[in-house]
Amino acid sequence: MSAHRRRSHRPALTPFARRVLSLLKRVPAGRVVTYGALAALAGRPGAARAVGNLMRVAPEPGLPYHRVIAAGGRLGGYGGHEAMKAALLRREGLTVMGGRVRGFARVRWEG
DNA sequence: GAAATGACAGAGT
DNA sequence: GACTCTGCCATTT
Numbered sequence: 058m059s060a061h062r063r064r065s066h067r068p069a070l071t072p073f074a075r076r077v078l079s080l081l082k083r084v085p086a087g088r089v090v091t092y093g094a095l096a097a098l099a100g101r102p103g104a105a106r107a108v109g110n111l112m113r114v115a116p117e118p119g120l121p122y123h124r125v126i127a128a129g130g131r132l133g134g135y136g137g138h139e140a141m142k143a144a145l146l147r148r149e150g151l152t153v154m155g156g157r158v159r160g161f162a163r164v165r166w167e168g
Numbered sequence: 169g170a171a172a173t174g175a176c177a178g179a180g181t
Numbered sequence: 182g183a184c185t186c187t188g189c190c191a192t193t194t
Contacts, residue, residue, distance in 0.1 A: 059175060073191065092176050096190085104174040107191040112175045114192090134175030142175085172194075181185075 073101060074111055080168070084124045086149040088166040089158055091128050098168050109134070124149075130161025 070078070076099040084090050092112070093105035098158065101107070105128075112122050113136060123145040127133035135142035143153040152159040 071191075075175075088177095089178075096176090101190075103177090103188095105188045107176090108176065109175045110190085110192065115175095122175080128178080136175065140174090162186065170194105173188105173192085177187105177189085179185105179187085181182105 058109075062145055070116055072125055073090075073104070073107070074101060074116065078117055078120060081120050081125065084121055084166045086121070086124075086153065087162050087163070089126050090166040091123045091126060091166070092133065093128055095125060096166070124166075126158060126161075130158045132156045132158065135168070148160065151165070 077095050080095055080098050081090075082089070092108040093102075096102060096104035096108045099108075108155070112125055113134075115122055123135065123142045125133065132139055132142060141157075146153050146158065151164060158164065
């Protein structure tokens with residue numbers, strides 16, 4: 058196999074990563090989705106942690122990474138800037154208190 | 169290819 | 182309800 062397609066010097070996304078990112082694009086403002094749910098929707102239930110890693114790397118710009126939160130409505134991480142994550146979510150109309158998204162069950166994106 | 173990594177989840181204290 | 186511990190997974194080293 059030769060080195061065709063030398064479009065970029067960046068590594069290509071894995072199929073799993075592409076599925077997750079593709080799903081994330083569909084999460085509307087004012088709604089949130091959990092790491093675990095994204096993993097499951099991507100066809101890899103149980104890979105919540107792997108999704109977290111992907112969010113940490115955030116390969117593709119312009120995606121609503123702040124809408125991905127932890128189970129039970131907990132905020133989860135944001136590269137050490139959780140306050141910013143909360144601010145972004147509030148800007149979209151959500152209420153964040155004590156590291157939790159209020160009414161999580163009602164704003165959660167199901168796919 | 170084994171070991172390490174970490175924006176998780178769930179059960180147990 | 183806050184904390185701790187254990188299991189899980191894709192990716193990277």
